[in-house]
Amino acid sequence: MAAQGVASVYVLAILTLLVGLLASIQTVQSAIGVCYGTHGDNLPAPGDVVQLYQSNHIDAMRIYLPNDTILHALRGTRIAVVLDAPDVRSLASDDDINTSSSAAQAWVQANGQQYYIKYIAVGNEVKGGDKPKILPAMNNIRDALSAAGLGGHIRVSTAVEMSAFACSPLPSGSAFADPSIMGPIVKFLASNGSPLLANAARVYNQNLINHVEKGTPKRPVALETYIFTMFDENQKGDAIGKHFGLFNPDKSPVYSINFSITSDSGLQSQPSMGWASRPAFYALQVKDYIQHSSR
Numbered sequence: 001m002a003a004q005g006v007a008s009v010y011v012l013a014i015l016t017l018l019v020g021l022l023a024s025i026q027t028v029q030s031a032i033g034v035c036y037g038t039h040g041d042n043l044p045a046p047g048d049v050v051q052l053y054q055s056n057h058i059d060a061m062r063i064y065l066p067n068d069t070i071l072h073a074l075r076g077t078r079i080a081v082v083l084d085a086p087d088v089r090s091l092a093s094d095d096d097i098n099t100s101s102s103a104a105q106a107w108v109q110a111n112g113q114q115y116y117i118k119y120i121a122v123g124n125e126v127k128g129g130d131k132p133k134i135l136p137a138m139n140n141i142r143d144a145l146s147a148a149g150l151g152g153h154i155r156v157s158t159a160v161e162m163s164a165f166a167c168s169p170l171p172s173g174s175a176f177a178d179p180s181i182m183g184p185i186v187k188f189l190a191s192n193g194s195p196l197l198a199n200a201a202r203v204y205n206q207n208l209i210n211h212v213e214k215g216t217p218k219r220p221v222a223l224e225t226y227i228f229t230m231f232d233e234n235q236k237g238d239a240i241g242k243h244f245g246l247f248n249p250d251k252s253p254v255y256s257i258n259f260s261i262t263s264d265s266g267l268q269s270q271p272s273m274g275w276a277s278r279p280a281f282y283a284l285q286v287k288d289y290i291q292h293s294s295r
Contacts, residue, residue, distance in 0.1 A: 033059060035228040065086065088137040090103050091140055107144070125159055141156050156188075157197055164177055230246060
């Protein structure tokens with residue numbers, strides 16, 4: 001098989017965040033999702049892709065850019081959607097006439113009102129001088145959602161790379177490398193009941209799915225898991241990234257994997273093709289923000 005047993009995973013895990021802050025845990029229902037990338041010229045039509053999600057009992061989908069055809073195909077399916085809003089520059093307020101706020105309103109009106117969107121990820125691993133724009137962009141999207149009557153239904157977050165954390169490879173035992181940026185973002189997340197998406201630990205796909213409902217021994221709470229990615233994508237920029245798919249473009253599985261969530265972990269991973277050692281995304285749910293004195 002083309003993937004050679006390699007796939008990366010996006011994991012939404014409800015954890016306590018110990019990063020110089022103290023946060024409490026909110027409980028969510030377990031769910032299995034798969035990221036839907038479209039960097040390929042031989043991929044199935046979005047309607048066929050949605051049917052593939054449904055036939056495999058995949059509960060959720062992450063989309064990296066708004067796509068009307070994909071979102072239209074999702075209507076009425078109840079597949080939960082994580083939709084990226086990557087352009088923090090246009091969504092952040094940086095002038096006196098507040099045109100960026102209007103841009104956020106236009107974005108929500110175009111993309112947020114007709115579909116089953118669970119999270120909006122404002123910015124994906126934003127780097128350099130654009131980092132200070134993340135929070136204003138998140139505020140604008142949140143305000144636009146509230147104005148549209150969607151504030152209680154769609155949560156606003158951002159996705160950060162692992163370099164946002166210092167000291168530990170696991171977010172739950174780490175501190176922020178740049179608290180001047182991340183501290184206010186976490187306050188926003190805490191006050192809005194939103195998760196922080198963070199690139200984190202290495203996992204095996206099938207074993208991860210088997211543990212989604214019961215969590216880990218240290219954090220026995222439900223997980224939302226987003227595996228990267230649905231298809232091999234022959235137009236991805238890097239050679240390895242072209243072969244992360246769970247399915248071939250003809251919709252046949254690259255390797256055997258069962259997406260059903262059961263509390264009984266009787267399912268076994270496929271040692272030859274069905275396991276992966278790649279990065280994961282944790283969504284750390286922060287409810288209350290409590291300043292924790294440094295030592």
